[in-house]
Amino acid sequence: MSDPSPPRKRRTAGRITLNDVARQVGVSALTVSRFFNHPERVSEELRHRIGEAVSALGYVPNLVAGSLASARSRIVGMVIPNISGPIFASTIQGFSDTLARHGHQLLLASSYFSPEQEESAVRAFLGWSPAALVVTSHFHSEGTEKLLAETDIPVVEIWDYQPERAPIQVGFLHYDAGVMAARHLLERGYRRIAFVQNSAAGDFSALDRRDGCAATLRDAGLELWSFAPSAGSAPFEAGREAMERLMQETHRPDAILFANDNLAAGGLLAAQRMGLRIPGDCAVMGFGDYAFAEMLLPSLSTIRPPSLGIGETAALRVLESLGVIATEAPVQRLNRLECQLVEREST
Amino acid sequence: MSDPSPPRKRRTAGRITLNDVARQVGVSALTVSRFFNHPERVSEELRHRIGEAVSALGYVPNLVAGSLASARSRIVGMVIPNISGPIFASTIQGFSDTLARHGHQLLLASSYFSPEQEESAVRAFLGWSPAALVVTSHFHSEGTEKLLAETDIPVVEIWDYQPERAPIQVGFLHYDAGVMAARHLLERGYRRIAFVQNSAAGDFSALDRRDGCAATLRDAGLELWSFAPSAGSAPFEAGREAMERLMQETHRPDAILFANDNLAAGGLLAAQRMGLRIPGDCAVMGFGDYAFAEMLLPSLSTIRPPSLGIGETAALRVLESLGVIATEAPVQRLNRLECQLVEREST
DNA sequence: ACCTCCAATGTCAGCGCTAACATCGCTAGT
DNA sequence: ACTAGCGATGTTAGCGCTGACATTGGAGGT
Numbered sequence: 001m002s003d004p005s006p007p008r009k010r011r012t013a014g015r016i017t018l019n020d021v022a023r024q025v026g027v028s029a030l031t032v033s034r035f036f037n038h039p040e041r042v043s044e045e046l047r048h049r050i051g052e053a054v055s056a057l058g059y060v061p062n063l064v065a066g067s068l069a070s071a072r073s074r075i076v077g078m079v080i081p082n083i084s085g086p087i088f089a090s091t092i093q094g095f096s097d098t099l100a101r102h103g104h105q106l107l108l109a110s111s112y113f114s115p116e117q118e119e120s121a122v123r124a125f126l127g128w129s130p131a132a133l134v135v136t137s138h139f140h141s142e143g144t145e146k147l148l149a150e151t152d153i154p155v156v157e158i159w160d161y162q163p164e165r166a167p168i169q170v171g172f173l174h175y176d177a178g179v180m181a182a183r184h185l186l187e188r189g190y191r192r193i194a195f196v197q198n199s200a201a202g203d204f205s206a207l208d209r210r211d212g213c214a215a216t217l218r219d220a221g222l223e224l225w226s227f228a229p230s231a232g233s234a235p236f237e238a239g240r241e242a243m244e245r246l247m248q249e250t251h252r253p254d255a256i257l258f259a260n261d262n263l264a265a266g267g268l269l270a271a272q273r274m275g276l277r278i279p280g281d282c283a284v285m286g287f288g289d290y291a292f293a294e295m296l297l298p299s300l301s302t303i304r305p306p307s308l309g310i311g312e313t314a315a316l317r318v319l320e321s322l323g324v325i326a327t328e329a330p331v332q333r334l335n336r337l338e339c340q341l342v343e344r345e346s347t
Numbered sequence: 348m349s350d351p352s353p354p355r356k357r358r359t360a361g362r363i364t365l366n367d368v369a370r371q372v373g374v375s376a377l378t379v380s381r382f383f384n385h386p387e388r389v390s391e392e393l394r395h396r397i398g399e400a401v402s403a404l405g406y407v408p409n410l411v412a413g414s415l416a417s418a419r420s421r422i423v424g425m426v427i428p429n430i431s432g433p434i435f436a437s438t439i440q441g442f443s444d445t446l447a448r449h450g451h452q453l454l455l456a457s458s459y460f461s462p463e464q465e466e467s468a469v470r471a472f473l474g475w476s477p478a479a480l481v482v483t484s485h486f487h488s489e490g491t492e493k494l495l496a497e498t499d500i501p502v503v504e505i506w507d508y509q510p511e512r513a514p515i516q517v518g519f520l521h522y523d524a525g526v527m528a529a530r531h532l533l534e535r536g537y538r539r540i541a542f543v544q545n546s547a548a549g550d551f552s553a554l555d556r557r558d559g560c561a562a563t564l565r566d567a568g569l570e571l572w573s574f575a576p577s578a579g580s581a582p583f584e585a586g587r588e589a590m591e592r593l594m595q596e597t598h599r600p601d602a603i604l605f606a607n608d609n610l611a612a613g614g615l616l617a618a619q620r621m622g623l624r625i626p627g628d629c630a631v632m633g634f635g636d637y638a639f640a641e642m643l644l645p646s647l648s649t650i651r652p653p654s655l656g657i658g659e660t661a662a663l664r665v666l667e668s669l670g671v672i673a674t675e676a677p678v679q680r681l682n683r684l685e686c687q688l689v690e691r692e693s694t
Numbered sequence: 695a696c697c698t699c700c701a702a703t704g705t706c707a708g709c710g711c712t713a714a715c716a717t718c719g720c721t722a723g724t
Numbered sequence: 725a726c727t728a729g730c731g732a733t734g735t736t737a738g739c740g741c742t743g744a745c746a747t748t749g750g751a752g753g754t
Contacts, residue, residue: 017739017740017741018740018741018742019740027703027704028703028704028705029704029740029741030703030704030705030741030742030743031702031703031704033742034702034703034742037742041702041703042702043702043703046702046703058493058494058497060470060473060494061741062415062474062476062739062740062741063471063474063475063741064411064414064415064420064474064475064476064739064740064741065709065739065740065742066740066741066742067411067709067741068409068411068412068415068709068710068711068739068740068741068742069708069709069740069742070741070742070743071709071742073411075454075475082440083436083439083440083443084436084437084439084440085436086638089430089431089432089436090431092430092431092455093429093430093457096430096455096456096457097457100456100457100464103471105456105471105472105475106455106456107422107452107454107455108439108443108453108454108455109443109447109452109453110440110443110444110447117447121447123407124410124450124452125452126407127407127408127409127410127411128410128411128422128452129409129411147407150405236641236642265639265642266642269642269644272644290638290639291433291637291638291639292612292637292638292642292643294583295583295612295613295616295639295643296639296642296643297616297619297643297644362710364709364710364711365710365711365712366710366711374733374734375733375734375735376710376711376712376734377711377712377733377735378732378733378734380711380712381712381732381733384712388731388732389733390732390733393732408710408711409709409710409711410711411709411710411711412709412710412711412712412739413710413711413712414711414739415709415710415712415739415740415741416710416711416712416713416738416739417712417739418713418739
């Protein structure tokens with residue numbers, strides 16, 4: 001046991017490290033580290049020389065090692081129901097871009113509204129010591145709630161807006177969207193207003209919109225006519241069916257508010273095929289402002305949710321919580337964004 | 348200098364570590380590590396006891412430390428032009444979902460077609476020692492090329508398909524899409540065919556499609572009529588302008604192939620307003636099969652690129668390269684997927 | 695001349711985990 | 725009985741970086 005065991009062979013190949021750069025410049029590794037993380041604490045001259053050595057050597061900082069040492073990372077995890085749908089894509093885009101502008105990375109997973117998938121994504125993300133975590137809506141599995149409660153990193157819930165909950169929230173009230181739609185239809189002089197939702201989808205937020213609409217009509221002394229097409233059909237077909245059925249009624253509605261733009265598009269098409277004039281015979285309104293809304297004939301009046309804004313605002317709140325960008329006041333916990341009424345030809 | 352300096356205080360709070368679990372069970376840390384990474388090398392009994400301790404303590408493995416130690420991670424980086432557009436969203440979705448099914452995470456950034464932004468994303472990603480990297484198309488900055496060439500992790504290029512390049516590629520030939528469109532129009536009996544592209548966008552792939560179309564017409568003894576609306580206008584407006592201008596020609600075309608569905612939708616709308624019958628007076632075809640294509644009136648014939656398939660296939664190739672899933676043969680380097688002709692009413 | 699103070703830089707000890715190697719106990723072959 | 729061989733587990737030494745603290749040297753005050 002006298003002589004020390006011979007040095008083991010290195011495991012990693014010739015990766016260029018901080019030390020290589022430091023040696024080249026003739027400073028300590030820590031100074032090079034500062035060059036990346038606190039450049040203002042390095043003298044101008046060294047800053048210059050280190051910068052040159054870095055690009056000469058093609059050094060790429062090992063963020064994994066840095067995160068381990070500092071117990072911090074510039075990764076932010078986001079779990080969202082789906083990526084490719086018309087709804088969330090721009091939220092992701094806004095979030096990702098805003099993060100990137102401030103040197104943070106996005107770790108993304110989709111849950112398809114499954115609390116289990118959400119939990120497994122959150123668990124995996126937590127292993128990366130992310131700087132923050134963003135989840136969609138306030139409905140989580142018990143396990144997720146526990147994980148989120150125990151962590152001390154900032155957590156942001158998006159899309160939903162539930163004032164009584166603890167974490168930072170960025171979203172809007174679907175109820176308000178319903179009110180907005182109802183007011184618009186009333187202003188235009190419509191009185192016999194129907195609400196069409198696809199009963200198949202467990203879309204609870206649509207119910208909030210319907211309630212907002214119904215309440216507004218009630219204040220005006222009117223009653224909302226609720227209609228759900230037969231379960232199980234695709235939104236487009238369901239919208240068509242709804243339009244056909246409603247138009248056969250003796251006291252048919254003079255305006256239909258569809259739960260989303262897909263339904264509305266189906267309705268619009270059915271109306272065309274039936275030879276109805278829109279909005280003359282019946283006004284049509286949707287929700288979502290999907291890309292095609294302005295391309296329909298007639299173009300579709302709808303409510304545009306603040307998708308992009310939610311992504312951007314969520315990123316800002318995250319960055320503020322992390323102290324990456326300044327806030328005068330403490331980080332705003334509740335962030336209620338507004339939907340936007342998009343008036344087009346169909347109303 | 349006689350006595351050793353007193354132990355420094357710990358920097359991290361009471362995070363639960365592998366050692367905590369190991370102590371609780373009465374084994375070494377390494378055995379717990381094996382429990383997570385090579386469960387088959389741990390005896391059944393220990394597997395059981397460790398599993399219980401893990402959930403009792405609520406232990407979440409620190410992937411950062413693990414990656415540093417093993418110089419490997421289960422993160423895959425993807426750089427894509429944009430997230431929210433109609434084109435790439437489902438590629439991301441397919442990629443992310445396939446990765447997730449095999450326990451890998453997606454690190455995502457968008458480049459907006461800017462080689463500089465792409466390079467900075469690639470650089471940041473490389474700092475995370477990702478398991479693999481996916482970039483869009485073969486056009487990169489010099490710096491990116493260098494970074495990709497020097498790394499030894501698998502690199503996959505998607506969307507474009509350039510047989511002579513080195514990395515794994517998953518994509519399709521835009522030229523073929525043009526051929527496919529031309530054949531369809533010829534079969535339908537159209538002879539005076541125009542191609543409309545938005546000159547504003549530096550959309551080189553559209554040129555490939557045009558070339559494929561032109562070649563096919565030439566084989567049939569016909570010539571493609573190329574038209575570019577005035578620069579700088581939005582696709583929708585540009586499509587409208589193209590339709591109006593082309594229809595004023597004395598020998599007007601009997602079919603128009605638009606460079607994408609947005610242009611085509613504008614064209615369709617203009618035709619409606621001009622009182623033209625589609626496809627009677629003029630057939631209209633697009634490219635992309637955006638969500639609205641089937642909701643237009645008439646519904647739009649178009650070419651559907653294999654967006655989802657590209658994402659899924661890219662993920663499979665990545666996982667194969669990593670040895671996560673089996674391949675009999677060596678990983679296929681060139682993966683040419685097919686577009687799909689979507690015949691609807693407009694032709 | 696002396697001291698204080700601050701900015702610039704360095705030393706040292708880990709962060710939590712895993713690769714490589716060592717060891718232990720047992721089965722099986724001779 | 726003896727040992728080769730194997731599966732299960734332990735020991736050691738980092739992975740590349742950064743936090744806390746130490747040190748240095750010069751500006752500025754008295």
